[in-house]
Amino acid sequence: MKKILMIALLLAVTINAFSQRRRTVRRSYARSSQWYIMPKGGFNIADITDWGGDVRFGLALGGELGCRVNQLITLSGSFIYSQQGTTTWYNNEKNNLSVHLDYINLPFMVHFSVAPGLQLKVGLQPGILVNDNSILKIGGRRYEGSLGKVLENTSWDDAGTQSVDWSMPFAVSYQYRKWVFDARYNLGLNNVTYGTWTNSGHNSVFQFTVGYKFSL
Secondary structure, three states: OHHHHHHHHHHHHHHHHHHHHHHHHHHHHHHHOOEEEEEEEEEEEEEEOOOOOEEEEEEEEEEEEEEEOOOOEEEEEEEEEEEEEEEEEEOEEEEEEEEEEEEEEOOEEEEEEEEOOEEEEEEEEEEEEEEEEEEEEEOOEEEEEOHHHHHOOOOOOOOEEOOEEEEEEEEEEEEEOOEEEEEEEEEEOOOOEEOOOOOOOOEEEEEEEEEEOEEO
16 A cells, blocks of 8 residues: 555656646747847948948948847847948049948848857848938039939949949847847948949948837
């Protein structure tokens, strides 16, 4: 009789432990699969490579939708209005050219958790050009409009601006409670312009944002 009672007690303890483990796994999976949405804003320090120009300080505003796949990996997609461009000289140092290029950037990122609150991120980012405003000062005259339009006032080339930009973002972020502080570098993959002038220039952007997470 004692043996039967011991076996029954052992079986009950085993079943209870197994049930608790299943509930713990389900809760852990639920936590690790949490969706979130995060509005965020900040600023850019932007340049165009190989143009020998000065940086443009601009805004970066948007939002992010993400899902924590497991304890190590999170996937996200964002919608960011990003002011980019540069100020440089044109043909010779007496001619000043300011290029303001505004994009809707759509970065798709993979986040790797490396420590509590700390993540490393990498991804791919298409950018749609929504504003192209350039100012060319040459020969005492001032021309303003899209890059292609202002260059029509010269006889040196037929360059224009690509309507789609591709970049590879690399980022590090730290989360404190619901606040997320993100620093990233967007490495341009394609030429900013087409035509005969400086078509080797790529977007180069350092971006710093602060966001606030809302769980879904």
